């Protein structure tokens with residue numbers, strides 16, 4: 001095993017981990033605020049990829065430029081999903097919240113199938129193949145940009161929640177729904193915004209992923225489970241934990257290819273999940289709720 | 290300014306209020322007393338729009354508010370300081386207070402109102418940056434009242450403000466409640482502490498099994514044989 005290869009894999013793991021982290025941040029936000037697990041999360045990410053794909057193919061817009069549009073579109077999708085369905089099932093037992101969300105994931109998946117067909121599509125972007133070297137390792141420019149933007153998006157989201165009036169309302173509603181209603185916060189609307197933001201985050205992750213891997217309608221399940229593993233790793237509802245959890249999973253998966261065939265990637269992530277559940281069920285950085 | 294006319298409130302099939310009628314006049318302090326489970330908190334929840342009555346109506350300052358949302362009711366000037374405080378534990382004391390002001394006028398005057406709240410509860414000013422979840426029970430009660438004041442209510446409803454507080458703090462809280470009333474805010478106060486409640490209120494209602502069993506000037510209730518026997522143990 002060469003050290004140079006390990007270093008290369010480490011870099012790749014960190015860079016991909018940033019995107020894992022970003023989508024997990026969205027899932028964690030939704031859980032932290034509403035106590036709901038968004039089982040349509042991966043499919044929303046795929047939608048982000050396709051929107052960004054469309055903007056590229058139809059308008060020639062580079063994915064990094066269309067990122068705000070993809071995020072905005074998925075924000076609207078999340079907002080509408082929350083206001084039409086999720087707000088009504090918040091008081092249901094957890095087991096009964098699962099099905100409507102899984103169903104929405106399936107609807108999105110089939111819409112993708114309807115619009116874009118089953119074949120994987122991999123657009124070529126301007127920066128798609130550009131690289132530079134860092135010591136002994138080669139770094140893809142698009143992976144580096146994706147990583148940087150993922151971090152920036154997360155930091156922006158955390159600051160928004162911490163400082164803005166809307167962000168404070170979201171945190172208040174997450175903390176104590178009754179208290180929030182009694183001070184006059186329109187909790188349903190705040191929930192819509194929170195779900196929209198969580199969705200926008202995974203939509204952005206999708207747009208960032210587009211230059212890195214071919215998009216197909218069936219990617220959603222894997223994305224959801226990956227995000228889920230990361231959220232458990234970082235602590236449910238803990239946003240910065242989700243980001244760090246993403247990096248850990250990215251690096252672990254990447255380094256594991258030194259010893260295991262790449263097709264066993266999921267074994268690694270789920271192995272990690274089981275270990276965390278057994279020994280640190282609150283996640284590495286503690287959760288809320 | 291507030292008038293409940295024969296409201297029936299249900300939790301599912303369970304009827305919690307039976308034809309409750311009650312009024313609060315401008316500047317008045319009205320207390321609602323009754324043992325556990327008699328419908329005191331339910332009455333407040335109906336007024337603040339958390340529950341909607343199946344029959345009867347609720348008027349506030351000449352408007353029908355029976356079907357309004359909690360948010361709209363706060364905006365009209367009713368503030369509900371609930372049972373169990375319901376502060377935001379992971380927000381700081383200052384953020385909790387800020388969240389009390391949700392509408393343009395209260396937001397515009399938030400700075401001023403904050404000073405007023407600190408004058409009532411100097412302790413909160415010392416704890417501004419502390420998370421509300423780490424406050425003591427008494428401090429959380431102060432915070433809940435302070436947060437309720439931030440919306441500039443003309444009617445404030447307090448659900449068992451003295452519950453779980455030390456006797457000394459109970460005195461303080463009741464003094465401050467009286468000061469709040471002297472500033473012109475009408476009050477509807479629920480209390481298990483019947484002596485105190487009737488002591489600071491002008492009028493009182495006794496709730497039994499979801500209905501008004503007795504009502505009148507507090508002084509008369511204090512002298513009423515049934516009240517003395519059932520609630521004061523005399």
Ligand SMILES: Nc1ncnc2c1ncn2[C@@H]1O[C@H](COP(=O)(O)OP(=O)(O)OP(=O)(O)O)[C@@H](O)[C@H]1O
Nearest residue numbers: 300303305323324325326327328329330331332372
């Ligand atoms: N969420 C609920 N679901 C079903 N029943 C409820 C609910 N909340 C209250 N009740 C019932 O309604 C009745 C009135 O309750 P309420 O909370 O108004 O009583 P209370 O007078 O405030 O009592 P306490 O002094 O214990 O606070 C009780 O019988 C109670 O069991």
Ligand SMILES: [Mg+2]
Nearest residue numbers: 329330331372
């Ligand atoms: Mg009660």
